[in-house]
Amino acid sequence: MLWSTLFIPTLRELSAEAEVVSHQLLLRAGYIRQLAAGVYSHLFLSQRTLLKITGIVREEMDRIGGQEMLLPALNPAEVWKESGRWDLMGDNMFRLKDRFQRDLCLGMTHEEVMTSIARGELRSYKQLPQIWYQIQTKFRDELRPKSGLLRVRQFIMKDSYSFDLAPEGLDAAFDKHFQAYCRIFDRCGLSYVAVEADSGAMGGSQSTEFMVASDAGEDFVVTCSKCGYSANLEKAIAQASPLAQPDPPEDTSPEKFHTPGQKTIADLAAFTKLPETSQMKSLVMVADNKPVLALLRGDHQLSETKFAASMKAREVRTALAHEIVQWFGAEPGSLGPVGMKNIAIVADTALEGRVNMIAGANQDDYHLRGVTPGRDFKADFYDLRQVATGDRCANCGEVLAIQKTIEVGHIFKLGYKYSDSMGLKVLNAAGEEVKVIMGSYGIGLERILSAAIEQHHDKDGMSLPASIAPFTVVVTPVYIADNDQRHAAEEIYRNCKDLGLDALLDDRDERAGVKFKDAELIGIPYRITIGKKLAQGQVELVTRRGKISRDVNVGDAAREVAKAAAQV
């Protein structure tokens, strides 16, 4: 293609509004423009890279036997009501009414529609297994869209769904997807980590997230460099750090003491001269509208995800100040488990076996010493604590790393959640009706693009991998008015096209600096520069990543690019 005819609106300056690198570069390089909060138009370059990403995704999905479909984004309420998610999805779902006042929504994901197709058509175990997928636009009314394409209200997702007769089949489908996802992210040039994750609103038993390390991300993952353990911070487990001071062994009973103005764990540690590990932290939570007292070691933080999972609760929140006073008769800062009736008490496993700790007395400005779980109050023990910096791996004892990441893919074993709620059954070999077991698998296409930019850029712009760059090579005559240069450039460009390279000819009547800057900004992996050395039959081949330049013969230029691009 000829650059002079293309719409590539690169910007020299950029508003301070874009803070994340990928967002800044996508705007500056003329890939995207914003239409509304969390809603973006993909211009020519963005669409080109998305098509390349789509192509990779499609190839790898087809390779594992996936069958591509295209489902409607506009969904009737009925299927969502059947699964129970019409209510569960809350304000995150875009809802609308048609002219007859019927409820509709825009699809956030497609378990319901896929399941409704499956139950209408699948009759026999002989039709299983199936893997169905689509590449389609999803709508989610995010509370707060942000970070360019990373958190948006409309985005393109590859979502697939597996249907199997038995759990072993689901395991196989899950594993196929795992492999396919690894190949997809590898081919897109991402370095990523696959981690154990919480299943959340999707339901189901097991799930794995594919995470790309980046400060622009919103998720934290915990990894062990020694044994390879990795998990989302929400779910990660670790050894608790040792106690700063052993518990006093005496067999005492709780004793109240005056603690004027001592509200935080740090206050109490200083006041009692006992370390934070000797304090018992009391958090008042509300799980599905029921109050729950959650207990943790003083230096530990609650993982709300683990808490919700332990309580099997849909909705979890911290209690409001007036609720706490009503239930406990004291302000936060003096709360504790001793003597509490009519409220569920859960404790982190790090409190199991502990004796004679400090806890609130449920009376303002008083605490208790000598508090022992089990003896002084009853609690159910769960792993509730969020892994913290410096914690050691539960498997091997190595210090764990915590890093910020972008979620680019997520695969779930759904189990029977939707087959149950929507009645998806087939006949088995014995002629009995059996439920179909399902899996669901998603990839955010714009997130692949954003993550690739986050991982591959420098001060001059993007340096995308050739597999997803909008063009593989740009042919740049330094001075287009020079006939020799122009003709050489045209010939090299034709050679590139003949070799099947995705080539762009920068035939604009611009100065060399402008052309170089633009090409680097939009991240084209290779550039062939036709300049002064043409007289000696030489042109320059410049690799975007690292800006490595070497001279090649005019006649070899296209082949050299093809060779280089094939190696990556």
Next chain:
RNA sequence: CGGGGCGUGGCUCAGCCUGGUAGAGCGCCUGGUUCGGGACCAGGAGGCCGCAGGUUCGAAUCCUGCCGCCCCGACCA
């Protein structure tokens, strides 16, 4: 929804506090010079100052309400 910030030619911003005929740089158009790292000279086009009310002789500027966008938080696949 709570907190903070912003809305002025296509883009990035100044002007607002202290009311008095709307500015700069970049980009764009015309002509000329230049041509290996975002050129230069000359001329030119382009703005309901987010919207609606109010105060005032007079509002981009002051007041009120609304809308939109960004950031932090809560939330989230």
